[in-house]
Amino acid sequence: MNHKIVILDGYALNPGDLDYSPLEEFGELVVYDRCTREQIPELARDADIVLGNKAVFGEAEFAQLPNLRYIGVQATGYNVVDIEAARRHGVTVTNVPAYSTPSVAQLTFAHLLNLTFHLSEHTAEIRGGAWTRNPDFTYWSHPLVELAGKTMGLIGFGNIARKVAQIALALEMRVVACRRQTLRCPNEMMDVEILPMEEVFRQADVLSLHCPATPETIGLVNADRLALMKPTAFLINTARGVLIDEAALADALNAGRIAGAGLDVLSTEPPAAENPLLTAKNCFFTGHIAWATLAARKRCLDVVIRNVAAFVAGKPINVVS
Secondary structure (H helix, E strand, C coil): CCEEEEECCHHHHCCCCCCCHHHHHHEEEEECCCCCHHHHHHHCCCCCEEEECCCCECHHHHHCCCCCCEEEECCCCCCCECHHHHHHCCCEEECCCCCCHHHHHHHHHHHHHHHHHCHHHHHHHHHCCCCCCCCCCCCCCCCCCCCCCCEEEEECCCHHHHHHHHHHHHCCCEEEEECCCCCCCCHHHCCEEECCHHHHHHHCCEEEECCCCCCCCCCCECHHHHCCCCCCCEEEECCCHHHECHHHHHHHHHCCCCCEEEECCCCCCCCCCCCHHHHCCCEEECCCCCCCCHHHHHHHHHHHHHHHHHHHCCCCCCECC
């Protein structure tokens, strides 16, 4: 069977430094750099295989795409697809698990090291002449924080959180975590203490979020839980923006109830100009890039291609539907 394959938002995964052409082995390939939700029924009209990153599929889209048999999400999170609607319409949905784990863990610590040594502020001040004018050989304008002996608190304890825990332990930090299942830690994680969520908020010097967006986790970082945190604590989010009540976090930062935040994700992306975190004190941002190193994107595309090959062969893998 000659398949029609459409990639709806191909630029996100491949802005030009990767190669989609191996997918041509399975049929006609059409790549669109970007699309709106309204464009999906037209752009995917004749396709039986559709690949996308943030393209949203609900009942309305499935009803307008009778040829569709497969959606390959080019990411780990697949909340953009209504899985129940996919099942009703006989559409197989797959994702790409665990491809970005090293990169996301790395960005978690990039934000943390910025917060503890104030890298961005010190660079700006030194470029402005502060060190040149300084009477001493050494210059700093903000408190410097050593991580050894501090407590890293993890919300969620999947692949990424375990990698973050390994790095934190190597930095001589204490690590505590909460998880949905009250299972024992893997053998290599025996130094991680599993605690109730509120206790992790209380004990953490650094609180790092590593859980999916579900009805139970949306808004889990709220005013009540922020009030449990130490005023010297930092919050890191490389997971999903909707885990945080953004107004509550902005209030906590501006009032000095926590010391700072490093955020790779926000509830709406790109963010609205009026998002209160954009002007909050001691809040630092990257633009949802934790997953986007070249190495991680190569791994992702390799799995995307394998997922399509397995589906075409009648033996789909990484199925989430």
